[in-house]
Amino acid sequence: MADIDEINLRRLDMAMLVTFLSLLRHGKATTVAQEMGLTQSSVSHTLARLRDVFGDPLFLRRPHGLEPTARALELEPQVRAVIDVLDAALQGATGFDPARATARVDIGAFDGELAVYGSALLARMRREAPGISVGFRILGREAALAALENREIDLAIGFFWQEHDAIRELLRTDTYRVVGRADHPLLRGDPTLDEYVAADHLIVSPAGDLYGIVDRHLEDFGRSRRVVAAMPQFLTAFAALSQTDLIATVPAGLARRFGTAFGLAVRQPPITIRTFEINALIHRRNDKSALHRWLLEQVVHVARDEAGERKGT
Structure with missing residues (x-):
């Protein structure tokens, strides 16, 4: 116990550490204040206290915002570990009742997965946990993984082939279909390979x-x-696609769900394209978080219901 700096420990509290992590993530005191429901002067005061405790500026003012010092970057994993331990302790102490819980969760996915699962998930959450608000963000796979790592989102949905320190649940295994406007001459039946390569194609790419x-x-x-x-x-x-002569090769789940609504024909591609898995991920640090486990379970339930509806049609 002699090595513990009890004086400085007494000067720290959880809100200060959360503010520190938020400043690292956003780099702007105004954004942190809005996120945490504080005034900008309160955030500045907390930063001053953190600087005093750690004996370092921690953040330097730059034209684009606050730039973390080497000491701040060194502290980040240690502070995150402290917050994780405290969060796990609180979850275990208070339990979790979805019907009475009040919280905000954020979910990141590409627009296709949000279209397939988002509305049903929101409806389920409104029934089961009306006090929990949810923010949906359109994020590609790399951006979603980065946001999960940086605590910007609580759950990610998508096709993730990269290894990641996450707990994942399989939602579906999917393949591809060719789509184009309903009266497209190429799509009266399944196109041949020669017809397919001769057509003009549209691709979906955020970049x-x-x-x-x-x-x-x-x-x-x-x-x-x-x-x-x-x-x-x-x-x-x-x-x-509904207004042009272009065709596209897209996930079968999306084509099946939205093709008719957009007036599109859906056909088999002339080549075999590998299947892919759509998973829901939470970060492993939230393994003991009842809120995150519950959220993951809700997405799995929605995916199972969607699969059941698909088999019934």
Whole structure:
């Protein structure tokens, strides 16, 4: 016990540590104040106390915001570990009753997964836990994993092939379908490979890339297609397909759920494209969090209900 700095420990509290992590994440006191429901002067006062306790500026003012010092970056994993332990202790001490809980959770996924699962998940949460609010964010797989790691979201949904320190639940295994406007001459039946590569294609890519998984598979056959457009999201792509002669190769689950609504024909692709898994992830640090475990369970329930509806049609 002699090595413990009891004086400085007494000067710290959990709110200060949470503020420190929030400043690291956002780099702006105004954003932190809005997120935590505080005044900007209160955040500045907390930062002054943190600087005094740790004997370091921690953040330097720059034109773009607050830049963490080397000491702040060194402290980050240690502070996160402390918050994790305290959070686990609180969860265990208070228990978790969804019907009476008050909290905010954030979910990140690409627009297709939010379209498939988001509305049903929101409806389920309103029934089971009306005091829990939820924010949905459109995030690609890498952005979603980074947001999960940085505590910006509580759960991620998508196709994640990367290894990640997360607890995951399989929602569905999916494949691909070719879609285009209902009266597209190419889609009166399933297109042949020659017809397929001769068509003008649209690809869904948040970065605007004109090359994707289909092109890699076509190369195995010594073929290539002509991609003339890229859209950042699936549903905007479906809207574009309904008004053009373009075709697209998209996840079968999305084509099945929204093809008819956008007036699209849905056909089998002329090549075999590998299947992929859609998973829901929470960070492993939240393994003992009843809230996060409950949230993960709700997504799994929604996915099972969606799969049951699909089999019944």
